Structures are given as structure tokens and as C-alpha cells.
Amino acid sequence: MKPTTRGNLAAVVTGALATALAAATPAAAAGSVPAPVPLGGVSQSLGIPVPEASLDVPLLTPGTPDGPRYTTGRLLPEGILPQVPVGGALPGADLHAPLPRLLGEGYDHLDIDAPASGLHTLGPGLDLDAPLTQPDPHDFGLPGLKAPEAGLLAPAVRTVADAGLGADSGR
Structure with missing residues (x-):
């Protein structure tokens, strides 16, 4: 070459x-990728109109978790297993379907539009504390006993979904 x-x-x-x-x-x-559904060949082979569909495939992106935070009075840091944020989108869809008229010729259309909407989540986390206090200088530097602490940080989901349904005639 x-x-x-x-x-x-x-x-x-x-x-x-x-x-x-x-x-x-x-x-x-954007958090999602449009993916058209190819139905043109079905329409050509059957000789009738078929629905037109397009989907939005979500892309999930993990975020950076908040690291453990050290506080006074605890031997172990808060949030020993931190919550991991994940961002993305809910799947979306756009559908345009022909509906044959009962009386007369031609078609009416039914439209469904459910756009991809933002999605923000936090995974579960874990918070633990040892059954010992910090070393006490008044007790020769020995730690005291206390009740152990364990807590589960609940997962969270935040989104706003939107959809529309419509019908029109003609085309």
C-alpha cells in the first residue's frame, strides 16, 4: 500500500x-439514545399502514459517592458504606398508530408520546459505629463501653415522568 x-x-x-x-x-x-423501530418493511409487504414507533434507550451513569465523614465522638466514620448516585433517564416511547375508520375510508391516528425523563437515584448505604467510646484520659486512656449502632441508609429515586395521548384524523 x-x-x-x-x-x-x-x-x-x-x-x-x-x-x-x-x-x-x-x-x-441527554441520558438516553433514540432507537427507531423499523416497521417500514412490514407496511410494504402487507400493503397496510402499520404503527410508527421510536424508543429512547436510557444510558445509566454512576456518580461519585460521598466518602465516609469523620466526626468527633465516633470511632468509625459516618457512612462507612456510602450511597452511590446513579443518573440516567426513564425509557421513552413515541408511537403513531393508524386506526381504520369504521364508517368510510381512510385512517385516523392515535399518538402516544412518553418522552425520556431524567432519573436520579441513590443506592443503599450502611452506617456503623463500634461498641466502644473514644479513649478517656480520666480512665487511663481506656475506651468505655456503649451500645453498638447500625443503620441502613435507604435508597432514593427522584424523577418526573410525563406522557401524552392524542388522536387525530387524516393523513
Whole structure:
């Protein structure tokens, strides 16, 4: 292979890679990737209109957990097993389905639009404390006894889902 051919091939591959990465960046920022459902062939083979569908596939991105926090009066840090945040989106769907008219010819349409909506979660965490106090200088530096503490940090989910249903005639 000539050096100019190799150079041209490298330029084409680099350009294609840059284009793919540039196209993927907004999708990753949005939290979901649109995925059309190809039903055109079914419509052509059956000779009738079929629904048009498009789905939004969520991209989940884990976040950085808050590390354990040391506080006075405890031997072990608070949040010994921290909660891990995960962000993404709920799956979305867009459906446009033809409905045959009962009287007359033609079709009406039913539209369902459920856009992908943001999703923020926190995984469960664990909080423990030892059954000993900090060393006491008045007791020759020995720790005292206390009741052990154990707590489960509950998971959390935060989202706002939205959907729309509509019908129209014609097309």
C-alpha cells in the first residue's frame, strides 16, 4: 500500500471516528439514545399502514459517592458504606398508530408520546459505629463501653415522568 493511500485511509478513519464521537456526546449528555423501530418493511409487504414507533434507550451513569465523614465522638466514620448516585433517564416511547375508520375510508391516528425523563437515584448505604467510646484520659486512656449502632441508609429515586395521548384524523 502506498504511503499516500495509507494517509488517505487514516484521514478517513479519523474523520469517521471524530464524527461518531461528536454524535455520541449529545446523546450521553441527554441520558438516553433514540432507537427507531423499523416497521417500514412490514407496511410494504402487507400493503397496510402499520404503527410508527421510536424508543429512547436510557444510558445509566454512576456518580461519585460521598466518602465516609469523620466526626468527633465516633470511632468509625459516618457512612462507612456510602450511597452511590446513579443518573440516567426513564425509557421513552413515541408511537403513531393508524386506526381504520369504521364508517368510510381512510385512517385516523392515535399518538402516544412518553418522552425520556431524567432519573436520579441513590443506592443503599450502611452506617456503623463500634461498641466502644473514644479513649478517656480520666480512665487511663481506656475506651468505655456503649451500645453498638447500625443503620441502613435507604435508597432514593427522584424523577418526573410525563406522557401524552392524542388522536387525530387524516393523513
